[in-house]
Amino acid sequence: MKFPIFVFLLFFADITASAQTNSYEISFENAVHHEAEIKGQFTELKSDTIVFRMARSSPGRYAIHEFAKNVYALKATDGQGTPLTITRPSPYQWNISGHDGIVNISYTLFADRGDGTYSQIDETHAHLNIPATFMYAPELNKRKIEVDFKVREDLDWKIATQMPLVSGTTYTAPDLQYFMDSPVEISDFQMREFEVDTNGSALKVQFVLHHNGTEAELDTYFEKVKKIVLSQREVFDELPDFDYGTYTFLACYLPNASGDGMEHRNSTVLTSTRALSEGGMQNNLGTVSHEFFHIWNVERIRPKSLQPFDFSQANMSGALWFAEGFTSYYTGLTLRRAGLIAPEEYIEGLSKTFNYVWNSPGRQFFNPIEMSYQAPFVDAASSIDPTNRENTFISYYSYGSMLGLALDLSLRNHSNSTVAEDGLDGFMKKVWQIYGKSETPYTLEDLHNTLNEHAGGDFGDRFFNRYIYRSGMPDYESLLESVGAVLQQDSDNPYIGIATELDGDGNGVVKTNPQVGTPAYEANLDKGDVITSINGNSFPTGQELEAFIDQFKVGNTLDISFERNEKAKTASVVLQPDPAYSIQLGETTDKGPSEKQLKRRKDWLKID
Incomplete structure (x- = not known):
């Protein structure tokens, strides 16, 4: 039978497209026993040797994670089923040669960590992060990908992912970047969804929840x-255009999960051991807020230093104080604006992060950009040698969050009423x-120039030159006062500067490196020292060391006996004023906030 030419062309195009799909x-x-069996087929291969890899990093994570360690029983055949030669030039790479244009692989994966980076497989679910699960061929990274998830029907499993459905249990991704960025939850989950209008289009937001709770709890949550x-939509006046019209929260609130959150382009992973009925109804919301804000800030407002994401190595960026830190600032602010926490709870809750950033010696060594560069060493990274991060590092989440607060309140005090x-x-x-x-990756210079354009060159230059390129601290006392909040310190409260934990003999073991400048540091106490007595008395076992210190006064000297490497030593510690600050509403003071301060606070926190 003779086919019309256009039918033949369509048929040929379909065959070609199919051949260029990795399955x-x-x-x-x-x-x-936490195992998955994985098969892959790669066709129309041109190179004599095809390199296959397991990723070493995962989208949204900045450190190295060696996923290859959980792969075993790898086999490879050609299109005729003939076994192929496999060589392994590195721990995370396999070279397969001798094929006939087709390579079929199969391997076993062990997976037992349910979080935003790794995969977990057991009889409750298959929680899959793609880089931790699937081998890939770097030279085929532009190809379309299809995956058939063979669900356990006996366990009533269903599939949830940002990847679009092809048919049945097969889903697709346009290329390797999107595939690696598409986590999957396969379980007997519950789901809710609603539509949000943006620019005249209805976008769907789904919340998939795998938990041991009730449908009613999910409804409330x-x-x-x-x-x-x-x-959060109000911040930007719109939602992004989701690639397939849908955004999906993939939440696992289970005892076998590991607490985490990880943003992706059109979805996010939320994991927690807290059930909704056991504190999760409120305490899990912060992760929801943080990860959803990322659909703008980091997924589409994206640092050039992270574009494209490199799965073969750690990904470093100097912009994490903005990408992660400003997102952290909006995490709590959103909960307040959404009416999920009270104004006083939000403002008083700023104290912990403020004290961590303000009192850290780390600013002597690194500015926010350089703190961001530390991500490959701290973002769930593993190492066995001790570090001195108590004195050299401030989390870019916290540092950026406090800079976000300072910039927000500074802009709200701007002479230009529109700004x-x-x-x-x-x-x-x-x-x-x-x-x-426009999804145009930005540089730090771009952020600087945009702030200059928005608020004026003097304002933008001052903020970046003092607080971003250097590690200065804004005048938080004045900024908080402008919204009727009070930053204060109790200079009569004594402070030693260490925390301890009891050993088996009732002695106090110093838990962390003392911070530079603290009484303990100046007295040469160190991590691991075992305090046996204070002022001739046994170490206090019935209360925390901090509570014990409260009976003394600033300037008192404590004679401390301790052991280091099984040798007895002594130290004299002079107590200093506690450097911690509290942040409270101005209503707690005699003066109270002015109408102008209250108005600015209401605008800031969206108080009706």
Whole structure:
């Protein structure tokens, strides 16, 4: 039979497209022992030797994670089923040669950590992060990918992922980057969804929850999630255009999970051991808020230093104080604006992060950019040698969060009423319009220039030159006062500067490196020292050391006996004023906030 030419061309195009698709299949017969069986087929191969790898990093994580360690029983055949030669030039790479244009692989994966980076397989679920699960061929990274998830029907498993459905249990990704960025939850989960209008289009937001709780608990929790979504949309005036019209929260709140959150382009992983009925109804919301804000800030408002993501090595960026830190600032602010926490709870809750950043010696060594560079060493990274991070590092999450607070309140005090009205929201909106909507990766210079354009060159230069390129600290006392909050310190409270834990003999073991400048540091106490007595008395076992110190006064000297490497030593510690500050509402003071301060606070926190 003779085919019309256009039918032949369509048929040929379909065959070609199919041939250029990398196909996988994953099954879970031995889920009880945390194993998956994975198969892959790669066709139309041109190179004599095809390199296969397991990733060493995962989207949203900045440190090395050697996923290859959990892969075994690898086999490879050609299109005729003939075994192929496999060589292994590195711990995370396999070279396969001698094929006939087709390579079929199969291997076993062990997976038992349910979080935002690793995979977990057991009889409750198959929680899959793609880099931790699937081998890939770097030279085929532009190809379309299809995966058939062979679900355990006996366990009532269903599939949730940002990848679009092909048919049945097969899902697809346009290329390797999207595939690696697409976590999958396979379980007997519950789901809720709603539509959000943005620019005249209805985008769908789904919340998938795998937990041991009830449908009613999910209903209550989902209403809180909706408030977070709508509150954050107000910052940018719109949601991004999700690639397939849907955004999916993939939540596992289970005892066998590991607490985490990880953003992806059109979805996020949320894991916690806290059940909704056991504190999770409120305490899990912070991760929801943080990860959803990432759909703008880091997924589409993206640092050039992270584009494209490199799965073969650690990914370093000097912009994490903005990408992660400003997102952390909006994490709590969103909960307040959505009415999920009270104004006083939010403002008083700033104290912990403020004290961590303000009192850290780390600013002597690194500015926020350089703190961001530390991510490959701290972002769930593993090492066995001790570090001195108590004195050299401030988390870019916390550092950036406090800088976000300072910039927000500074903008709200701006002489230009238009700039002041929106505060940091106005700047974030501008960055979104310039870099996010167009998905143009930004540099630090771009952020600097955008702030200059938004708030004036003097304002922008001052902020970046003092607090970003250097490690100066803003005048938080004045900034907080402008919204009717009070930053204060109790100079009569004595402070030693160490925390301890009891050993088996009732002595106090110093838990961490003392910070530079603290009484303990000046007295040459160190991590691991075993305090046996204070002022001739046994170490106090019935209370925390901090509570014990409260009976003394600033300036008192403590004679401490301790052991180091099984040798007896002594030290004299002179107690100093506690450097910690508290942040409280101005209503707690005699003067109280002015109407202007209250107005600014209401605008900031969206208080009705």
